[in-house]
Amino acid sequence: MQSLTHLFLYKVYIFITELEVVPLPSPRERSREPAESPGWPRAAVRRAGSPGSGHGRAGRGRARQRRARGRDGTGRDAAEPGAAMGKLLAVALVGIAAALAAERLLAFRNRLNASREVAPVSLPNCRLIKGIETGSEDIDILPNGLAFISSGLKYPGLMSFAPDKPGEIFLMDLNEDNPRAVELRISRGFDLASFNPHGISTYIDRDDTVYLFVVNHPHQKSTVELFKFVEDDNSLVHLKTIRHDLLTSVNDIVAMGPDSFYATNDHYFTDFLLMFLEMFLGLTWSNVVYYSPKEVKEVASAFYSANGINVSPDRKYIYVADVLDHSIYVMEKHANWSLTHVKTLQLDTLVDNLSIDPRTGDIWTGCHPNGMKLFYYDPENLPASEVLRIQNILSDEPVVTRVYSDNGSVLQGSSVASIYEGKLLIGTVFHRALYCDL
Numbered sequence: 001m002q003s004l005t006h007l008f009l010y011k012v013y014i015f016i017t018e019l020e021v022v023p024l025p026s027p028r029e030r031s032r033e034p035a036e037s038p039g040w041p042r043a044a045v046r047r048a049g050s051p052g053s054g055h056g057r058a059g060r061g062r063a064r065q066r067r068a069r070g071r072d073g074t075g076r077d078a079a080e081p082g083a084a085m086g087k088l089l090a091v092a093l094v095g096i097a098a099a100l101a102a103e104r105l106l107a108f109r110n111r112l113n114a115s116r117e118v119a120p121v122s123l124p125n126c127r128l129i130k131g132i133e134t135g136s137e138d139i140d141i142l143p144n145g146l147a148f149i150s151s152g153l154k155y156p157g158l159m160s161f162a163p164d165k166p167g168e169i170f171l172m173d174l175n176e177d178n179p180r181a182v183e184l185r186i187s188r189g190f191d192l193a194s195f196n197p198h199g200i201s202t203y204i205d206r207d208d209t210v211y212l213f214v215v216n217h218p219h220q221k222s223t224v225e226l227f228k229f230v231e232d233d234n235s236l237v238h239l240k241t242i243r244h245d246l247l248t249s250v251n252d253i254v255a256m257g258p259d260s261f262y263a264t265n266d267h268y269f270t271d272f273l274l275m276f277l278e279m280f281l282g283l284t285w286s287n288v289v290y291y292s293p294k295e296v297k298e299v300a301s302a303f304y305s306a307n308g309i310n311v312s313p314d315r316k317y318i319y320v321a322d323v324l325d326h327s328i329y330v331m332e333k334h335a336n337w338s339l340t341h342v343k344t345l346q347l348d349t350l351v352d353n354l355s356i357d358p359r360t361g362d363i364w365t366g367c368h369p370n371g372m373k374l375f376y377y378d379p380e381n382l383p384a385s386e387v388l389r390i391q392n393i394l395s396d397e398p399v400v401t402r403v404y405s406d407n408g409s410v411l412q413g414s415s416v417a418s419i420y421e422g423k424l425l426i427g428t429v430f431h432r433a434l435y436c437d438l
């Protein structure tokens with residue numbers, strides 16, 4: 001909390017220091033320049049560099065010239081009452097800004113669920129997966145029990161235990177008694193050094209080809225990498241990199257075909273400070289985009305931060321987690337790929353990725369009970385983990401069950417939970433992965 005307050009105060013300080021009192025020219029000044037001593041009859045407070053303020057550095061130069069014209073030969077201010085008025089206005093504006101900022105800070109803390117602590121819920125026979133130490137942000141399990149795991153995410157503002165190591169995709173065969181995580185080999189022709197995998201999704205084509213879609217953040221950009229999975233070889237063949245102006249800050253995807261998908265943009269901005277400001281101010285500028293080689297369009301908008309996305313087993317509904325709204329949106333999918341809002345399920349936790357039980361249609365989700373602990377990592381106050389199961393989300397009374405919860409002593413920052421044959425695999429943003437019996 002202390003570091004957040006410091007960051008906030010720093011931003012208020014920067015905001016205030018960049019405010020500039022720019023005098024408006026007097027009628028006399030406007031009519032015949034240069035004026036001898038026009039004084040400062042009125043003052044306008046503008047954001048330095050903002051449109052209309054004279055465009056940054058050049059504008060500041062002109063402002064200085066105007067001030068110089070406002071002084072008489074002795075260097076004294078020609079109109080001190082005007083200057084005092086300007087200062088009063090500036091102080092008033094700073095006061096208003098501080099009050100608004102305090103209100104925003106409170107709302108921001110609520111969106112992060114900053115005061116929530118979790119009571120533990122345990123499961124039998126849980127064990128940490130050997131070899132996964134630096135995250136397992138997303139997991140997708142094929143109907144035959146092969147689980148893909150994305151690992152090693154580096155995301156602005158979030159912890160990473162191996163910031164200089166490229167990310168990896170692991171495979172686990174959940175049919176084995178003691179499944180191991182095996183790193184998949186990735187074909188050449190792809191820049192592995194900058195591989196930074198985030199959300200993933202699989203698609204099985206009619207000819208049984210398995211495609212793996214991976215959200216990637218090379219050099220803090222967003223791309224979607226399309227791979228073909230070669231099981232005999234434990235490898236991924238890179239097919240193509242998808243970039244688009246509408247895919248700017250992608251968090252997760254759900255495949256709709258061999259080269260089409262829905263994607264969530266978790267923020268409007270991509271610059272870290274602007275992302276922070278977007279979250280802090282509570283802007284709802286995050287969206288969902290449909291992508292195919294023929295058409296790319298926004299299909300849902302006005303999220304605080306759209307995160308996990310998945311599809312119902314009958315493929316009629318798309319589920320979207322809004323992590324900062326603590327909710328899951330149910331959207332109906334139409335023939336032209338547009339989405340319409342059906343309902344919203346409100347929860348008391350920051351919902352990350354969504355997995356679907358193909359048999360029952362239940363939603364399984366990895367959640368962050370307290371986002372403050374996730375964003376401001378403190379080894380003395382670890383980010384917790386929480387897994388929810390949501391049954392009958394389309395009914396009037398969906399059933400929400402807390403299946404697993406831990407204060408971070410075992411598992412930190414759970415982001416995904418997927419099931420297969422009575423087993424639960426839980427992944428995390430930057431920590432380990434846990435495998436439990438249900």
Ligand SMILES: [Ca+2]
Nearest residue numbers: 138199200252
């Ligand atoms: Ca996913």
Ligand SMILES: [Ca+2]
Nearest residue numbers: 307308352353
């Ligand atoms: Ca996610």
